[in-house]
Amino acid sequence: MIRRRFLQIAGAPLMGAAAGKTMLVVAADAGWLECAGGTIAKMTGEGAHAILVRVGNDEKESWGLTPEETALRNRKESEAAARLLGIQEVISFGYRSSELRDVPHTTIRDRLIFLIRHHRPAILMFPNPHAEHDRNLDRYYVGAAAEDAWHCARFQNFLPAPSHGGLAPHIVSEAYYYSSPVDPRRREPESSSTFVPQPIRVDIAELFARKLRAAQALRTVNRGTAMRLKQSLEAAGRRLPLLDTVNDRAVDKLVEENLRGLAAMCAAGSPYKLAEEFRYAGIEYGLPTKYLR
Amino acid sequence: MRLCLLLGIVSGILIGQGQNRFPLGEIPPGKILLVAQPHHDDHTTDYGMGGVIARFVEHGYKAYYIRASNDEKDGANGYPRNDIINLKETWNGIRILGMEDVISLNWRNDFMNPIPLNELREQLIFLIRKYRPDVVLGHNPWEHYQKNPDHRNVARALVEAYWLAGYDTVHPEHFKLGMKPHAAGHFYGKGRLDWGLGQISNVALELNDSQVRKKERAIAAHRNVYHNPGARRAMQARLAAMGMHVPELDAANDDDASDLILHWWMNWISRDIGGKAGVAYAEDLYYMDPQYHLPGLKAYIDANARKAPSE
Ligand SMILES: [Zn+2]
Numbered sequence: 001m002i003r004r005r006f007l008q009i010a011g012a013p014l015m016g017a018a019a020g021k022t023m024l025v026v027a028a029d030a031g032w033l034e035c036a037g038g039t040i041a042k043m044t045g046e047g048a049h050a051i052l053v054r055v056g057n058d059e060k061e062s063w064g065l066t067p068e069e070t071a072l073r074n075r076k077e078s079e080a081a082a083r084l085l086g087i088q089e090v091i092s093f094g095y096r097s098s099e100l101r102d103v104p105h106t107t108i109r110d111r112l113i114f115l116i117r118h119h120r121p122a123i124l125m126f127p128n129p130h131a132e133h134d135r136n137l138d139r140y141y142v143g144a145a146a147e148d149a150w151h152c153a154r155f156q157n158f159l160p161a162p163s164h165g166g167l168a169p170h171i172v173s174e175a176y177y178y179s180s181p182v183d184p185r186r187r188e189p190e191s192s193s194t195f196v197p198q199p200i201r202v203d204i205a206e207l208f209a210r211k212l213r214a215a216q217a218l219r220t221v222n223r224g225t226a227m228r229l230k231q232s233l234e235a236a237g238r239r240l241p242l243l244d245t246v247n248d249r250a251v252d253k254l255v256e257e258n259l260r261g262l263a264a265m266c267a268a269g270s271p272y273k274l275a276e277e278f279r280y281a282g283i284e285y286g287l288p289t290k291y292l293r
Numbered sequence: 294m295r296l297c298l299l300l301g302i303v304s305g306i307l308i309g310q311g312q313n314r315f316p317l318g319e320i321p322p323g324k325i326l327l328v329a330q331p332h333h334d335d336h337t338t339d340y341g342m343g344g345v346i347a348r349f350v351e352h353g354y355k356a357y358y359i360r361a362s363n364d365e366k367d368g369a370n371g372y373p374r375n376d377i378i379n380l381k382e383t384w385n386g387i388r389i390l391g392m393e394d395v396i397s398l399n400w401r402n403d404f405m406n407p408i409p410l411n412e413l414r415e416q417l418i419f420l421i422r423k424y425r426p427d428v429v430l431g432h433n434p435w436e437h438y439q440k441n442p443d444h445r446n447v448a449r450a451l452v453e454a455y456w457l458a459g460y461d462t463v464h465p466e467h468f469k470l471g472m473k474p475h476a477a478g479h480f481y482g483k484g485r486l487d488w489g490l491g492q493i494s495n496v497a498l499e500l501n502d503s504q505v506r507k508k509e510r511a512i513a514a515h516r517n518v519y520h521n522p523g524a525r526r527a528m529q530a531r532l533a534a535m536g537m538h539v540p541e542l543d544a545a546n547d548d549d550a551s552d553l554i555l556h557w558w559m560n561w562i563s564r565d566i567g568g569k570a571g572v573a574y575a576e577d578l579y580y581m582d583p584q585y586h587l588p589g590l591k592a593y594i595d596a597n598a599r600k601a602p603s604e
Pocket of ligand 1: 331332334335444
């Protein structure tokens with residue numbers, strides 16, 4: 001494989017300031033927060049109006065609870081976490097998590113086009129459907145639908161019925177593709193910054209405490225993660241002393257270690273200590289740099 | 294699937310040169326290996342994992358093979374006979390590798406794009422809960438330019454089944470049969486290095502002579518697709534067109550020629566990957582360990598996990 005030189009774009013100068021903008025955050029599952037929570041908090045802190053769209057209902061992510069109870073708790077806890085990040089509204093589509101392969105791509109896409117046209121965001125965040133080696137394929141299905149919606153919301157011939165109700169086409173000028181940093185090739189530059197989102201890092205050091213509080217509010221998901229981790233370590237004859245007793249304090253500590261580890265991974269090779277990383281499509285995405293000069 | 298063997302052997306010498314070296318992996322502790330692939334011959338094939346399966350078995354694992362399709366398109370005998378012959382030859386192949394059983398799911402061969410993938414996934418979840426593997430081995434769902442819908446979809450269903458089988462919120466009806474959730478610890482995915490950007494492997498598993506021999510014999514067991522009348526003459530003609538001649542083929546009949554070429558091919562690919570890992574023979578894979586999905590906790594777990602006290 002040809003190893004191209006790692007192109008690192010410092011985040012801040014390229015990204016538009018968020019004050020006064022509307023942003024729509026599309027989520028497949030509760031994983032949106034650990035990928036993008038710090039950046040969302042930064043933008044809402046600058047004055048952005050943020051809306052979270054939960055496509056999946058997170059009904060599987062718990063320990064010892066029924067899917068129905070799990071979905072209800074995760075909805076409430078996602079709303080609480082969103083509030084802590086300054087998100088003003090949470091819209092839950094309620095599709096069954098890990099069953100999204102059964103939902104037509106165009107169904108999810110068209111519901112997202114509806115919301116893009118209604119809320120008219122300047123910023124769209126969604127799971128990166130081009131990221132590899134994330135075993136949670138809901139992120140791929142939702143990311144692909146959101147990317148398609150971003151593109152199609154601008155064309156008048158999509159959603160003809162609501163168009164008659166006043167939903168005009170809308171162009172979202174900035175897109176952030178987020179993903180869990182499991183893809184070994186996630187930072188490799190693509191051929192061109194025109195029509196290809198480029199890797200960026202966002203410094204979240206000042207927002208880390210807020211992101212952590214929000215992540216800790218996802219109590220049902222976090223307890224499931226802690227119990228499954230304990231189980232998988234035990235299967236390999238290992239134990240984490242922290243998880244000898246899985247109580248709220250231990251789970252909160254595990255969440256903190258996870259977020260610190262992720263933020264350090266995302267910051268590696270950048271001037272930042274704690275970061276989040278994205279593929280970003282801003283003005284250069286549609287307008288080649290040579291014309292900007 | 295059927296290979297373009299000759300072109301592969303000739304051009305394969307050039308493919309992959311300059312690849313990064315692979316780190317060598319070890320066989321993880323465990324007892325059960327579950328291999329799920331779409332087709333009769335995918336336990337081995339050119340890019341395959343027959344050597345790795347043989348190594349797991351020699352290490353003490355019991356190994357099971359899930360054939361997701363019915364292989365009706367592979368061969369020249371019509372759909373039903375191809376299905377029957379290919380299943381029989383799957384048995385012949387997996388026995389050579391030392392595997393225990395073939396579970397045939399019989400989805401229609403090469404028609405797996407429009408199938409309800411969650412139904413296939415449910416079958417795989419059920420089998421993971423039944424066999425309780427320590428290691429799941431299949432195709433890498435992120436392989437680039439994979440044109441075969443069966444490979445794409447079995448890979449996608451398997452990578453989700455591998456973790457969802459551990460969730461008690463997923464298909465709780467299975468528990469009526471006395472099954473319990475089971476999270477398989479280790480996932481290995483296979484892909485080809487020579488398609489598009491190819492498979493980016495993160496580990497190579499070394500093979501010994503015996504494992505490479507088993508791999509060579511396992512693929513040759515699939516006579517229905519790999520033994521063709523006129524194989525020797527066709528191959529010699531193509532070699533001659535490139536100004537080449539392989540003396541070993543002169544005295545061979547068609548069956549022997551097909552076998553020879555399969556053996557050379559399996560031996561070459563094992564040596565080629567071995568060379569990239571600094572050993573004589575190897576196969577390369579994409580490996581996900583039990584905590585792969587929690588990259589943020591890797592450093593913390595490495596620093597703080599202790600050996601559990603034995604009971
Ligand atoms: Zn195949």
